[in-house]
Amino acid sequence: MADMEKTGIRIEGLRKRYGEGDTAVDALKGVDMQVAPGEVVGLIGPSGSGKSTLLKCLGAVIEPSAGRMTLGQDLIYNDRWEIADLRALRRDKIGFVFQAPYLIPFLDVTDNVALLPMLAGESNAIARQRARELLEALDVAHRARAMPAQLSGGEQQRVAIARALVNRPPVILADEPTAPLDSERALAVIRILNQMARQFDTAIIVVTHDEKIIPTFKRIYHIRDGRTHEEAGAAMPLE
Amino acid sequence: MISLAGRDILHAWGKFVFTGVGLGLLIGVTLTMAGVYRGMVDDAKVLLDNSGADLWVVQQDTLGPYAEASSLYDDTWRGILSMAGVARAANVTYLTMQVRRGERDVRAMVVGVVGGEPGLPGQPGFLVAGRHLSRSHYEAVADLASGFRLGDRIQIRRHHYTVVGLTRRMVSSGGDPMIFIPLKDAQAAQFLKDNDAIVRQRARTAANPAFSTPNVLDAVLASQSSNPYVNAVLVQIEAGRDPEQVAEPIRRWKRLTVYTRAQMEEILIGKLIATSSKQIGMFLVILAIVSAAIVAFIIYTLTLGKIREIAVLKLIGTRNRTIAGMIMQQAVGLGLIGFVVGKIAATFWAPFFPKYVLLETGDALRGFVAVVVICILASVLAIRAALKVDPAEAIGG
Structure with missing residues (x-):
């Protein structure tokens, strides 16, 4: 039980098959992965290796074909979904950071972040208070009333990180979060992700091709042909 | 949220x-x-309201006077007036035509009413300016929508009329402004021919051997030069009377068609428009x-x-x-x-x-x-x- 409590996310023997019969394609062939709370790991692999499929399975967007997934203390998948409301699971237990920030263009920065707790039933005042605290922590509080189009790329990505964190999910899935950024800003985003992971005890999986940030991970999962293998990263200092 | x-x-x-x-x-x-x-x-509805009538007496088996042509002798009203429950009765003619004033003409409904007796059914109910018709000929009361003003000289057929009064919202079911003129003038405007046609008709009648006897010819020519017809008789009934009960004897004894307000509304709204x-x-x-x-x-x-x-x-x-x-x-x-x-x-x-x-x-x-x-x-x-x-x-x- 003690081990489970320390689990951010654990995946065992995860498989995903698309189609049936002769046309079936095995995108994931038994993926094992474990990320502890407060840890940031990299997930890298060539195109078509299964990264996106794995991310979608982890994000409860598509259903795996077999295996086990545990989020925090909750077994969410054991050859079938153990959770009935996947929408609530995504809202409350999983944070998403995308390649582009995909902020809601008609909401200001505060409400972009506060939207998730509001969707979870939190009052507007409390949701906005939590949003402001996170924006403060991510050093974008001064843009709290700005609209997304008024922000720089780096600021938008920090707001997106705040949105991913606002419901205190045990895991954040970051899909190429530094792709559109230059080296300095890319490293700043990774630095922030590491800070937030430690501060909020969140397990963060960063899917990336970005050579600039790969050396910063302590652990890296390589995925190829639907299978992962783990290796130690260079753990380049970020400070 | x-x-x-x-x-x-x-x-x-x-x-x-x-x-x-x-x-x-x-x-x-x-x-x-x-x-x-x-x-x-x-x-x-305004047309019916403004007519001031409770019953419309028209030619038998017609939907007149608004939806179909209707023609009655102009002495019919006397007999109707004597019927039980009838308070007032008056002749009326309706003719939609172009009314000229100088170079301009206006589409209007010319209404012939008995002059000099305001309050009779068919008369304009109220005036916004001027006075009611008081002479038997060549005066007119016009609706403001016609664009005519007091003192204007307007032409209807061969004759000229002076506008002596103005009304508001007195229009036909088609929305054309009404122009009220004395009944005799309206009958002439509606039924009489122009001078040339009258001369030709007299010649044709005189040439007919059947009318060669002097007295007969004079009588026939006299009948051709007068117009004893109106389009309808408008009737106001006595207070407290049921319109249908007043209408029924007129239908039976006068052999005419009589419409109540509800029936006339049905004709106008249900058929005409x-x-x-x-x-x-x-x-x-x-x-x-x-x-x-x-x-x-x-x-x-x-x-x-x-x-x-x-x-x-x-x-x-x-x-x-x-x-x-x-x-x-x-x-x-x-x-x-x-x-x-x-x-x-x-x-x-x-x-x-x-x-x-x-x-x-x-x-x-x-x-x-x-x-x-x-x-x-x-x-x-x-x-x-x-x-x-x-x-x-x-x-x-």
Whole structure:
């Protein structure tokens, strides 16, 4: 039980098959992965290796074909979904950071972040208070009333990180979060992700091709042909 | 929970307002069409109200005097006046024609009434200027909508008339302004021929061997030069009498057709303007369909432009009903903007229409409900598109 409590996310023997019969394609062939709370790991692999499929399975967007997934203390998948409301699971237990920030263009920065707790039933005042605290922590509080189009790329990505964190999910899935950024800003985003992971005890999986940030991970999962293998990263200092 | 639809509208208010204005002009046209129909109905009712009659006595088996031609001898009214329950009875003629004043002519309904007796059925009920007809010939009381003024000299057929009084909202069922002239003049205008025709008719009659006897020829020529016909006899009944009970003996003993107010209203609204109302109804249906198509297209296009945001909303746990509600609220918001613009536009331009346009509050309320329903239905297409969006689209690969 003690081990489970320390689990951010654990995946065992995860498989995903698309189609049936002769046309079936095995995108994931038994993926094992474990990320502890407060840890940031990299997930890298060539195109078509299964990264996106794995991310979608982890994000409860598509259903795996077999295996086990545990989020925090909750077994969410054991050859079938153990959770009935996947929408609530995504809202409350999983944070998403995308390649582009995909902020809601008609909401200001505060409400972009506060939207998730509001969707979870939190009052507007409390949701906005939590949003402001996170924006403060991510050093974008001064843009709290700005609209997304008024922000720089780096600021938008920090707001997106705040949105991913606002419901205190045990895991954040970051899909190429530094792709559109230059080296300095890319490293700043990774630095922030590491800070937030430690501060909020969140397990963060960063899917990336970005050579600039790969050396910063302590652990890296390589995925190829639907299978992962783990290796130690260079753990380049970020400070 | 914040209103996603409201925020989106505020964010892109220019797009919404301009789209809403365009839709509003269409809604304004729709409301105006309804107003045109109401105006026609009101004109018909005003015609009946202003006649001051409880019963319309017309030629047997006709729908006269407004919907069909009707001809009665002009002494019929005396017999009717003697019937039980009849308080007042008066001859009347109606003739829709072009009335000239100088170089200009106006489409008008010329009404022949018994001059010098205001208050008789058929007389103009009230005047806004001038006086009632007091002479037996060549005076006229005109409705303001004709554009004539006191003292104007107008021409009806061969004769000229002086406008001595002005009325308001005295119009035919077609909305043409009424011009009241003495009955004798109206009978002449309606039935008598021009001088050349009279000369030719006299020659033809004199050439007929059957009329060769001097006294007979004089009698025939005299009968040809006079007109003893009117279109209807308007009847006011005694207070407390049932119109149908008064009408029935007239039908039976005088062998004439008699209509009560309700029957005459049915003729005017149910028959005379029935085709026009169907025409307007068709316009209303087409305009409603066009409005719905425009709203559906706009909302669908706006939704397609937000597919990525919708995918993100779904991925982060937004319920389908929240997304559907957002789209539906935007459609209704667009409809509300359109309705307000349409109502203002219709109110603004209605007075400039040549015929009476009556914008009723009830129609506006019904229009409002129709707009909301149309917008909700029109949003269904966009909602279907939004609900089909896969949250996985937010994740690359």
